[in-house]
Amino acid sequence: MDLTEIGQRAKAAAAYLNRLGVAEKNKGLQEAARSLVEGEAEILKANCMDMDRARTAGMKKALLDRLELTPGRIQAMADGLMQLVALEDPTGEVLSMKKRPNGLMIGRKRVPLGVVGIIYEARPNVTADAFGLCFKTGNAVILKGGSDALESNKAVVHWLSKGLEKSGIQKDVIQLITDRNRETTRHLMRLNEYIDVLIPRGGAGLIRTVVENSTIPVIETGTGNCHIYVDEGADLEMALNIIDNAKTQRIGVCNACESLVVHRAEAKRFLPMLWKRMEEKSVEVRADAEACALVPGFVTASSEDWGSEYLNYIISLKLVGSLEEAIAHINHYNTGHSESIITNNYEHAQKFLDEIDAAAVYVNASTRFTDGNEFGFGAEIGISTQKLHARGPMGLEALTTTKYIIYGNGQIRE
Amino acid sequence: MDLTEIGQRAKAAAAYLNRLGVAEKNKGLQEAARSLVEGEAEILKANCMDMDRARTAGMKKALLDRLELTPGRIQAMADGLMQLVALEDPTGEVLSMKKRPNGLMIGRKRVPLGVVGIIYEARPNVTADAFGLCFKTGNAVILKGGSDALESNKAVVHWLSKGLEKSGIQKDVIQLITDRNRETTRHLMRLNEYIDVLIPRGGAGLIRTVVENSTIPVIETGTGNCHIYVDEGADLEMALNIIDNAKTQRIGVCNACESLVVHRAEAKRFLPMLWKRMEEKSVEVRADAEACALVPGFVTASSEDWGSEYLNYIISLKLVGSLEEAIAHINHYNTGHSESIITNNYEHAQKFLDEIDAAAVYVNASTRFTDGNEFGFGAEIGISTQKLHARGPMGLEALTTTKYIIYGNGQIRE
Numbered sequence: 001m002d003l004t005e006i007g008q009r010a011k012a013a014a015a016y017l018n019r020l021g022v023a024e025k026n027k028g029l030q031e032a033a034r035s036l037v038e039g040e041a042e043i044l045k046a047n048c049m050d051m052d053r054a055r056t057a058g059m060k061k062a063l064l065d066r067l068e069l070t071p072g073r074i075q076a077m078a079d080g081l082m083q084l085v086a087l088e089d090p091t092g093e094v095l096s097m098k099k100r101p102n103g104l105m106i107g108r109k110r111v112p113l114g115v116v117g118i119i120y121e122a123r124p125n126v127t128a129d130a131f132g133l134c135f136k137t138g139n140a141v142i143l144k145g146g147s148d149a150l151e152s153n154k155a156v157v158h159w160l161s162k163g164l165e166k167s168g169i170q171k172d173v174i175q176l177i178t179d180r181n182r183e184t185t186r187h188l189m190r191l192n193e194y195i196d197v198l199i200p201r202g203g204a205g206l207i208r209t210v211v212e213n214s215t216i217p218v219i220e221t222g223t224g225n226c227h228i229y230v231d232e233g234a235d236l237e238m239a240l241n242i243i244d245n246a247k248t249q250r251i252g253v254c255n256a257c258e259s260l261v262v263h264r265a266e267a268k269r270f271l272p273m274l275w276k277r278m279e280e281k282s283v284e285v286r287a288d289a290e291a292c293a294l295v296p297g298f299v300t301a302s303s304e305d306w307g308s309e310y311l312n313y314i315i316s317l318k319l320v321g322s323l324e325e326a327i328a329h330i331n332h333y334n335t336g337h338s339e340s341i342i343t344n345n346y347e348h349a350q351k352f353l354d355e356i357d358a359a360a361v362y363v364n365a366s367t368r369f370t371d372g373n374e375f376g377f378g379a380e381i382g383i384s385t386q387k388l389h390a391r392g393p394m395g396l397e398a399l400t401t402t403k404y405i406i407y408g409n410g411q412i413r414e
Numbered sequence: 415m416d417l418t419e420i421g422q423r424a425k426a427a428a429a430y431l432n433r434l435g436v437a438e439k440n441k442g443l444q445e446a447a448r449s450l451v452e453g454e455a456e457i458l459k460a461n462c463m464d465m466d467r468a469r470t471a472g473m474k475k476a477l478l479d480r481l482e483l484t485p486g487r488i489q490a491m492a493d494g495l496m497q498l499v500a501l502e503d504p505t506g507e508v509l510s511m512k513k514r515p516n517g518l519m520i521g522r523k524r525v526p527l528g529v530v531g532i533i534y535e536a537r538p539n540v541t542a543d544a545f546g547l548c549f550k551t552g553n554a555v556i557l558k559g560g561s562d563a564l565e566s567n568k569a570v571v572h573w574l575s576k577g578l579e580k581s582g583i584q585k586d587v588i589q590l591i592t593d594r595n596r597e598t599t600r601h602l603m604r605l606n607e608y609i610d611v612l613i614p615r616g617g618a619g620l621i622r623t624v625v626e627n628s629t630i631p632v633i634e635t636g637t638g639n640c641h642i643y644v645d646e647g648a649d650l651e652m653a654l655n656i657i658d659n660a661k662t663q664r665i666g667v668c669n670a671c672e673s674l675v676v677h678r679a680e681a682k683r684f685l686p687m688l689w690k691r692m693e694e695k696s697v698e699v700r701a702d703a704e705a706c707a708l709v710p711g712f713v714t715a716s717s718e719d720w721g722s723e724y725l726n727y728i729i730s731l732k733l734v735g736s737l738e739e740a741i742a743h744i745n746h747y748n749t750g751h752s753e754s755i756i757t758n759n760y761e762h763a764q765k766f767l768d769e770i771d772a773a774a775v776y777v778n779a780s781t782r783f784t785d786g787n788e789f790g791f792g793a794e795i796g797i798s799t800q801k802l803h804a805r806g807p808m809g810l811e812a813l814t815t816t817k818y819i820i821y822g823n824g825q826i827r828e
Contacts, residue, residue, distance in 0.1 A: 015745065018769065098790070104779055106789055113801050114771065192625075196801050211606070215626050217634075217802040238824045245826035331429065353819045355432065357528065365518055365822025374827070375520055375818070376512070387527050387610050387815040388631045389803040401801040404789070405767045408779025410652045412659035413788070 003187050006142060006175050007194025010115040013140040013172035018112055020169075022089040025136060028169040032135075033081035035163030036128060039155065040074050046155035047124065054122075054148050067122045067149055077128035077156070080379075084136045087378045090397045091138050094405070105407040110400050112138035114196040117188060119210055121202040122146030127156045130201070131174050133381050137399040142195065144177040144188055146202075154178060189214040196401075201382055204309070219398065222385030224254035224337035225309045226367040229326045229352070231343035232263040236270050238364065239342040240277055243315075246340070246366040248281045252311045254383060255338050255370040259306065260317040261326045262291070267319055271295045278315065287317040306333045323348050327355050334358055336385040338367040359385055359392035417601050420556060420589050421608025424529045427554040427586035432526055434583075436503040439550060442583045446549075447495035449577030450542065453569065454488050460569035461538065468536075468562050481536045481563055491542035491570070498550045501792045504811045505552050508819070519821040524814050526552035528610040531602060533624055535616040536560030541570045544615070545588050547795050551813040556609065558591045558602055560616075568592060603628040610815075615796055618723070633812065636799030638668035638751035639723045640781040643740045643766070645757035646677040650684050652778065653756040654691055657729075660754070660780040662695045666725045668797060669752050669784040673720065674731040675740045676705070681733055685709045692729065701731040720747045737762050741769050748772055750799040752781040773799055773806035 017025075036043070047069040054067055090110055097107035116139045118130040127145060134141035145153040157176045165171060177184060189198060192215055200210035204223045211218055228246060230239045246257035262270060267290075275295045278285050286301035298317065305316040306329070320326045330339055340362035341352040349363045360370040370393060372380025377395030384390045390398040431439075450457070461483040468481055504524055511521035530553045532544040541559060548555040559567040571590045579585060591598060603612060603624060611631055614624035618637045625632055642660060644653045660671035676684060681704075689709045692699050700715035712731070719730040720743070734740045744753055754776035755766040763777045774784040784807060786794025791809030798804045804812040 015769070015771070018771075100788070100790060104783060212629050217631070217800055219802070220631075235824070241826055242824065249827055349821075355429070357429070357432075358817065360818040360820060362820045363822055365820055365825040366827050368827040369518060369820065369825065370818075374514070376514060386631055388633070391815050392818045401805050403772065404774040404784075404806045406774060406776045406779055406783065407763075408777055410649070410656065411779040411783065412655055413663055413780050413782040 003177075003184065003191060004194075006177065007115070007191050009172040010140040010142050010175055011194050013170055014112065014114045016170055017135075017138045017140055017173055020138065024167070024169070025089065025138070026085045027167045028164050029081045029085050029132060029135065031167040032132075032160045032163035033078040035159045035166065036074055036078045036081070036156070039159030039162070040071055043074055043152065043155040043159060044069060044071070046151040049151045050122075050149055059148065063122065067124070067152070069124055069152060073125060077125050080129055081132045084132045084379060087136065087396060089136065089138075090400050095402065102411050103409065104411050107405045108402045109405050110397075111403050113399055113401050115140045115142065115194055116399065117142045117144070117191070117195045117198040117216065119144045119185065119188070119198065119200045119202075119206065120146065121206060122148035124149045124152035124156055126201055127153050127176075128160060130381075131160055133379060133396065133399060135173060137396050139399055140173050140175075142175050142177065142188070144185060147180045150178060150180065186213060189216060192216050199381065219382070219384055219389060219394070220386040221382030221394075222254070222337065223309050223335050224256070224383075224385070225259060225307060225333060225335045226255060226257050226338045227259045227261055227330045227334060227340070228257050228367065229261040229330065229339070229341045230263060230266055230270060231323065231326075231341055231345060231348050232265040233344050234263075234266065234342040235344060236266065236273060239270065240273055242340065242342060242364070242366050243274070244277055244281065246368050247283055247315055248313075249366075249368055251313060253368075254309075255367050256311070257340075257367050258309050258315060259333065260315055261329055262317065262319055263326070264290075264319050264321050267291065267294055274317075282313050284314045285317050286314060288319060290319050291317050309335065323351060327352065331355070331357050336387075337383065338362065338370040340365060340367050359383065417591075417598065417605060418608075420591065421529070421605050423586040424554040424556050424589055425608050427584055428526065428528045430584055431549075431552045431554055431587055434552065438581070438583070439503065439552070440499045441581045442578050443495045443499050443546060443549065445581040446546075446574045446577035447492040449573045449580065450488055450492045450495070450570070453573030453576070454485055457488055457566065457569040457573060458483060458485070460565040463565045464536075464563055473562065477536065481538070481566070483538055483566060487539060491539050494543055495546045498546045498793060501550065501810060503550065503552075504814050509816065516825050517823065518825050521819045522816045523819050524811075525817050527813055527815050529554045529556065529608055530813065531556045531558070531605070531609045531612040531630065533558045533599065533602070533612065533614045533616075533620065534560065535620060536562035538563045538566035538570055540615055541567050541590075542574060544613075544795075545574055547793060547810065547813060549587060551810050553813055554587050554589075556589050556591065556602070558599060561594045564592060564594065600627060603630060606630050613795065633796070633798055633803060633808070634800040635796030635808075636668070636751065637723050637749050638670070638797075638799070639672050639721060639747060639749045640669060640752045640754075641673045641675055641744045641748060642671050642754045642756065642781065643675040643744065644677060644680055644684060645737065645740075645755055645759060645762050646679040647758050648680065648756040649758060650680065650687060653684065654687055656754065656756060656778070656780050657688070658691055658695065660782050661697055661729055662727075663780075663782055665727060667782075668723075669781050670725070671754075671781050672723050672729060673747065674729055675743055676731065676733055677740070678704075678733050678735050681705065681708055696727050698728045699731050700728060702733060704733050705731055723749065737765060741766065745769070745771050750801075751797065752776065752784040754779060754781050773797065
């Protein structure tokens with residue numbers, strides 16, 4: 001099937017989905033979840049083919065781990081779909097309705113986006129996850145997963161579709177692009193006539209490619225060079241625990257802390273404490289010359305370190321002389337994700353919250369909380385680091401738009 | 415000055431603007447408005463140069479009219495800025511604040527976008543207008559106007575800046591690109607490091623160019639192939655008045671009606687009435703064969719007519735046999751702008767509102783109401799026909815984003 005046909009089918013499916021009630025959508029999710037578990041053996045078999053091919057091609061261990069499916073992971077995909085059943089459907093709500101002086105009643109109603117395109121890497125669990133979020137919000141979805149996971153994705157989509165069919169849902173609400181050609185992906189990114197929004201899910205390279213090549217509006221889910229600033233007079237024990245948590249509780253996630261900024265006045269007391277804890281946790285500290293002079297174990301940072309998202313057991317450290325200097329440094333190097341100040345100073349806390357330009361700005365807490373579940377959204381499509389449409393963790397609402405509905409009785413414009 | 419330097423200055427100005435209070439911003443707008451009127455003679459002189467050059471180059475009359483400034487038009491620009499003073503500043507509002515089970519207080523605060531780029535055509539009034547909207551919402555603005563208006567734009571920006579300076583505002587909050595090189599515009603559209611959002615203002619060609627070439631998120635303000643559907647049993651006198659208004663009250667605007675869809679059951683009674691009124695108003699009706707058979711004065715439509723935005727004294731007309739057929743036709747050919755049904759049937763009104771995919775969907779009213787002022791927003795940046803971020807008429811809020819602010823007391827993630 002060519003892309004134009006896929007697009008036409010998706011557009012028709014979106015109109016159909018828009019007419020579907022929440023009970024029908026929930027039934028579809030339940031059947032799709034059941035069907036995934038039912039198809040376990042076949043999905044695992046397909047995944048084995050992908051794994052074998054990837055191993056032969058010399059894929060790295062971390063990527064192989066992401067590609068691999070197990071009965072537990074299939075169950076987790078099914079559980080994810082079931083969790084969506086319990087969440088409120090955001091579509092259909094009328095956010096406001098007002099009467100204008102001329103008698104027109106103008107309201108704003110939350111509606112599905114329409115057709116959502118998802119471009120992702122070789123992680124077959126994203127297939128079920130992205131489908132579920134789009135379906136719950138009444139959007140048709142076109143999936144383009146990493147080629148290395150093609151057999152797995154085909155099997156997952158097959159069993160999801162089987163479940164949908166069982167509950168009487170049209171099959172075009174989910175479509176997978178099975179073409180391995182790179183040109184197809186380029187074409188997909190310019191299919192403005194049929195796709196309303198494109199969401200890349202994956203690493204920095206994938207996201208950059210989509211941002212640079214898509215003519216369809218993109219929701220950018222981004223990288224995180226997250227900072228923690230230890231202010232003068234901060235509770236240093238608290239600072240240490242928060243830094244430890246933000247750096248090491250989970251390495252390799254976008255809300256992990258990558259950069260420290262420390263007020264000079266606390267350097268002598270704090271840096272040795274920090275050094276000890278980081279050494280215990282095998283974290284290399286790349287610091288400026290002044291900090292290195294205080295702690296010989298620190299490694300001298302290069303200018304590239306300030307802007308690096310390591311996703312590894314490394315953290316950068318810079319000393320500053322004032323809150324203003326800290327804010328300027330962070331606003332220069334951050335990626336608009338999550339930044340935290342550790343302070344006891346009221347004015348400083350407010351100033352940091354006001355002036356740091358990022359999706360989530362914290363006082364006295366770990367950056368690791370930037371997450372849909374931690375924010376209480378129940379589900380998450382990703383964390384937006386752009387400023388249009390959605391910023392920060394995106395729940396189901398990020399997959400909706402609004403339209404104005406206007407009730408008149410013959411009004412014409414004077 | 416090169417683009418990188420302009421970008422850097424704008425980013426610094428955005429941080430400065432974010433710290434500015436509403437009183438200071440309003441004072442800046444007032445002084446800028448006064449200064450424009452003060453600079454009238456010089457602005458008119460600069461505009462004369464642009465007009466002379468454009469006439470010599472053979473610019474069309476309609477475009478010359480848009481390019482021309484008069485004392486009245488300069489006063490209107492100043493009045494526009496003064497109107498913004500009276501509007502509420504949307505930034506700073508905390509939209510929600512909730513305590514999570516772990517004690518974190520998570521709030522969502524409305525903040526400026528940062529740096530807004532505006533690319534527009536040879537209409538010098540947009541210069542003051544776009545600056546005012548961005549400035550009121552705390553955004554630094556980079557303006558790239560049509561080359562034909564360069565002298566006028568320079569003069570307008572000069573006098574706006576003079577007013578800002580008088581009220582103590584940093585001059586980098588407004589920057590004009592004075593380079594006529596097309597490559598500069600291409601470079602501007604890829605200045606992701608410094609520009610948060612790009613807004614094209616102008617005709618379909620300009621907007622397409624920006625959508626296709628920008629890697630910066632774009633707010634698309636679009637074209638309007640707006641439909642009116644006359645349902646079976648509709649009040650035909652009302653239908654006629656609404657069509658007349660939507661087509662002829664102002665030709666050449668995006669919310670004007672371009673396409674009619676009429677239920678077959680009303681054709682015999684309605685088409686002659688329509689023909690009479692359209693003839694009076696010199697509107698050519700391009701209709702399908704069945705309608706042409708009923709009214710010999712109609713012109714036979716080609717398939718291209720269904721998708722045309724004429725912006726002229728022409729309207730297309732198609733007969734249908736059902737509401738469903740009307741909805742399918744409109745959803746196929748519309749541009750996501752404004753669509754209206756004329757009906758007395760409750761179910762049909764609701765179905766039309768639910769199923770038409772457009773920014774504004776009307777029952778028994780003219781499509782001409784899709785407008786920021788008519789919707790009660792006080793000001794308008796444009797009408798978005800895309801689905802991300804903003805849809806329909808955009809008021810000041812469309813120039814803002816949100817950030818999460820989180821108050822903790824030592825929370826770490828388990």
